[in-house]
Amino acid sequence: MKEITSQQQRVLDCIQIYINKTGFPPTRADICKELGFKSPNSAETHLRALEKKGFISIESGASRGISIINNDRNSSINSDEYPVIGLVAAGSPTLAEENIMNTINCPESFFNSSFDYFLKVKGLSMKNAGIMEDDLIAVKKTSDIKNGDIVIARIDDEVTVKFFNRKSPKIVELEPANEDFENIVVNLEQEELHIEGKSVGLLRKN
Amino acid sequence: MKEITSQQQRVLDCIQIYINKTGFPPTRADICKELGFKSPNSAETHLRALEKKGFISIESGASRGISIINNDRNSSINSDEYPVIGLVAAGSPTLAEENIMNTINCPESFFNSSFDYFLKVKGLSMKNAGIMEDDLIAVKKTSDIKNGDIVIARIDDEVTVKFFNRKSPKIVELEPANEDFENIVVNLEQEELHIEGKSVGLLRKN
DNA sequence: AATAGTACTGAATATATGTACAGTATAATA
DNA sequence: TATTATACTGTACATATATTCAGTACTATT
Numbered sequence: 091m092k093e094i095t096s097q098q099q100r101v102l103d104c105i106q107i108y109i110n111k112t113g114f115p116p117t118r119a120d121i122c123k124e125l126g127f128k129s130p131n132s133a134e135t136h137l138r139a140l141e142k143k144g145f146i147s148i149e150s151g152a153s154r155g156i157s158i159i160n161n162d163r164n165s166s167i168n169s170d171e172y173p174v175i176g177l178v179a180a181g182s183p184t185l186a187e188e189n190i191m192n193t194i195n196c197p198e199s200f201f202n203s204s205f206d207y208f209l210k211v212k213g214l215s216m217k218n219a220g221i222m223e224d225d226l227i228a229v230k231k232t233s234d235i236k237n238g239d240i241v242i243a244r245i246d247d248e249v250t251v252k253f254f255n256r257k258s259p260k261i262v263e264l265e266p267a268n269e270d271f272e273n274i275v276v277n278l279e280q281e282e283l284h285i286e287g288k289s290v291g292l293l294r295k296n
Numbered sequence: 297m298k299e300i301t302s303q304q305q306r307v308l309d310c311i312q313i314y315i316n317k318t319g320f321p322p323t324r325a326d327i328c329k330e331l332g333f334k335s336p337n338s339a340e341t342h343l344r345a346l347e348k349k350g351f352i353s354i355e356s357g358a359s360r361g362i363s364i365i366n367n368d369r370n371s372s373i374n375s376d377e378y379p380v381i382g383l384v385a386a387g388s389p390t391l392a393e394e395n396i397m398n399t400i401n402c403p404e405s406f407f408n409s410s411f412d413y414f415l416k417v418k419g420l421s422m423k424n425a426g427i428m429e430d431d432l433i434a435v436k437k438t439s440d441i442k443n444g445d446i447v448i449a450r451i452d453d454e455v456t457v458k459f460f461n462r463k464s465p466k467i468v469e470l471e472p473a474n475e476d477f478e479n480i481v482v483n484l485e486q487e488e489l490h491i492e493g494k495s496v497g498l499l500r501k502n
Numbered sequence: 503a504a505t506a507g508t509a510c511t512g513a514a515t516a517t518a519t520g521t522a523c524a525g526t527a528t529a530a531t532a
Numbered sequence: 533t534a535t536t537a538t539a540c541t542g543t544a545c546a547t548a549t550a551t552t553c554a555g556t557a558c559t560a561t562t
Contacts, residue, residue: 095507097508106397107395107397110395110396110397112355112361112363113353113362113363113364114320114361114363115319117359119549127509127511128511128512129510129512130550131510131511131551131552134550134551135510136509147319149320150550150551151517151518152320152360152550153323153360153549154320154359154549155318156319156320157318157319158319194406196402196403197401197402201501202502219428220431220500221426222425225426240502289502290502291499292499292500293497293498293500294498295407295497296496301537301538303538323518323519323520325518325519333539333541334541335542335543336519336520337521337522337541337542338539338540338541340521340522341538342538345537345538354520356520357519357547357548358519359519359548359549361520503562506559506560506561506562507558507561509556509557509559510555510556510557510558511554511555512553512554512555513552513554513555514552514553514554515550515551515552515553516550516551516552517549517551518547518548519547519549520545520548521544521545521546522543522546523542523543523544524543524544525540525542526539528540529536529537530536530537530538531534531537532535
């Protein structure tokens with residue numbers, strides 16, 4: 091599923107709200123009325139973009155033939171116990187039993203992607219990304235990392251949560267979201283970088 | 297609710313099946329095709345009968361403007377489905393059905409306190425508190441508010457998420473967590489301040 | 503500099519759709 | 533017996549609706 095723009099999100103929300111309110115999807119004109127567009131083609135182009143990106147399907151020729159594609163509803167509502175692992179300044183967030191602080195019962199399809207454990211955040215190096223001390227990051231163990239992903243990285247025995255940014259085949263920058271911290275530049279030829287996984291969600295209890 | 301005839305039941309079932317299959321209601325012609333009628337008026341008269349008996353509602357003039365009226369409104373009290381409500385700049389986040397964007401299955405004891413619904417955040421006025429755009433705030437409907445709590449407040453029809461700070465019996469300050477925004481000072485003698493509830497947790501999908 | 507994506511306005515049009523009107527027929531009800 | 537509800541066919545038409553075409557403008561990427 092590709093990225094959605096803010097305007098496309100507005101249109102998608104508008105469709106969902108309209109369906110909840112009336113029981114049937116809106117026309118192009120209805121969307122224009124709700125969002126203040128003056129041409130039905132404004133709605134049309136957004137709908138086509140949403141269709142292209144896989145958020146909705148459009149029945150050709152049919153009036154109000156819009157349906158929202160829900161990709162986390164088809165998966166069953168199975169709940170599971172997920173471990174909560176503490177991120178210590180010098181320590182590895184493995185699933186070793188001694189690192190499991192407690193568990194949280196949570197539906198398997200809770201986030202947009204499956205995940206493996208919760209990581210309890212220490213420090214404020216990602217505060218500008220809305221990740222605060224003691225927040226729980228839902229971590230998916232994967233090596234499928236793209237630039238801009240929030241990753242759980244280990245260098246030697248140091249574990250950290252940062253933005254991932256591959257500068258060149260051999261250089262990776264781990265970027266904090268806090269002006270008080272500096273980028274960590276990793277030269278893969280000299281240092282070993284292990285990516286534990288990436289963040290697919292966040293949970294905060296207050 | 298009056299009695300339903302067998303043919304009307306067939307039509308009602310047809311509508312439900314069509315909605316389940318496509319996501320939107322059928323046209324008169326669609327019903328004819330499904331049930332073997334040869335005139336759209338056959339469907340029309342059945343629809344009018346179903347409407348008269350209260351099984352469906354028909355939006356006049358609108359294509360596919362059929363919606364099935366659900367009489368078994370048992371909002372299953374001990375269910376784990378929590379509604380997600382959009383926070384619109386000028387609009388109230390009530391539990392009115394038209395504002396419910398979707399629901400999230402979640403254990404009742406998920407946060408440290410019980411809660412009533414999720415609120416989808418718009419804007420960045422609380423970014424320094426780690427609340428970002430499109431985050432879902434778990435809202436507990438309560439009037440038990442202490443200074444420093446993150447509250448969902450309504451002034452006139454403006455709804456906002458801010459820190460709560462009672463300065464004096466008559467003065468309440470609503471404080472953002474973003475240097476680009478200013479405190480909202482509410483004189484309770486002059487303005488009406490309604491506290492929808494407070495944040496007891498946060499959920500982010502990325 | 504060229505291309506592609508987003509975000510719109512505005513006009514035009516083929517057709518999809520609701521809906522009225524004219525019939526026929528059967529069964530139940532007042 | 534007259535009336536009403538059910539259960540259809542068939543035709544017709546105004547309009548609701550999807551959809552295309554022609555523009556403008558901004559932004560990001562190549």
